[in-house]
Amino acid sequence: METKGKVHSFETFGTVDGPGIRFVVFMKGCPLKCKYCHNRDTWSAEGAQLYTAEEVMTEVRKYRNFIDSSKGGITVSGGEALIQPQFILELFKKCKEEGIHTAVDTSGYVNVEDVKEVMEYTDLVLLDLKHADELKHRDLTGVDNEKIKRFTEYLCDINKPVWIRYVLVPGYTDDEEDLLAAHDYLKNFKNIEKIEVLPYHSMGKVKWENLNAEYPLEGVREPTADEVERAQRILRGGE
Numbered sequence: 001m002e003t004k005g006k007v008h009s010f011e012t013f014g015t016v017d018g019p020g021i022r023f024v025v026f027m028k029g030c031p032l033k034c035k036y037c038h039n040r041d042t043w044s045a046e047g048a049q050l051y052t053a054e055e056v057m058t059e060v061r062k063y064r065n066f067i068d069s070s071k072g073g074i075t076v077s078g079g080e081a082l083i084q085p086q087f088i089l090e091l092f093k094k095c096k097e098e099g100i101h102t103a104v105d106t107s108g109y110v111n112v113e114d115v116k117e118v119m120e121y122t123d124l125v126l127l128d129l130k131h132a133d134e135l136k137h138r139d140l141t142g143v144d145n146e147k148i149k150r151f152t153e154y155l156c157d158i159n160k161p162v163w164i165r166y167v168l169v170p171g172y173t174d175d176e177e178d179l180l181a182a183h184d185y186l187k188n189f190k191n192i193e194k195i196e197v198l199p200y201h202s203m204g205k206v207k208w209e210n211l212n213a214e215y216p217l218e219g220v221r222e223p224t225a226d227e228v229e230r231a232q233r234i235l236r237g238g239e
């Protein structure tokens, strides 16, 4: 019997979650509680729409022309997509049978053993680096970073292409020492193809409000273009 995935929504013309035009599947459920989360409504699996992999493929195939002509593919995101490894495995197997590029957007907070098989069918991992400092990581996300480190090392061991994403939040993730420590950590991984700094924005705040949840970053400003550029330079080792 096919597994049913707990899906939040689809985005049919994603342009920021991997190469080309992406069909993005947002999954429901996340074990983290990031203060800057702009998908607060994905934390709980409650209210998810249930889809089999074949049902998702029916949607994906409608956009095949755009995916192919832009050298795009499918990206699973969330929430945390890899807490539903069996569903992602079934979906990605179908994608590979049909020659579709596959990417996972993940916090990396997973058990390596649970996702090894999924990784065999994954072309690219978009991996969040939340914070280099352990205590600040816990404060920012609600979890420690041990599992994430183990997963990051595993991706290096299997030489899986990785794009790192780092959300720059003034006063939370922009400390120079922390950025340098993040660079020191990342430079060990030869499988990292790209490091992207994503400027924090408060556009997701309304989703917290809709859930009657207090927004933890009330009053925090967005970083300037110069600050983003500086963080990018430090993380990439240009300073």
Ligand code: SF4
Binding pocket: 030, 031, 032, 033, 034, 036, 037, 038, 039, 040, 042, 078, 079, 080, 107
């Ligand atoms: S991992 Fe992503 S979805 Fe989960 S809380 Fe953090 S930002 Fe939100």
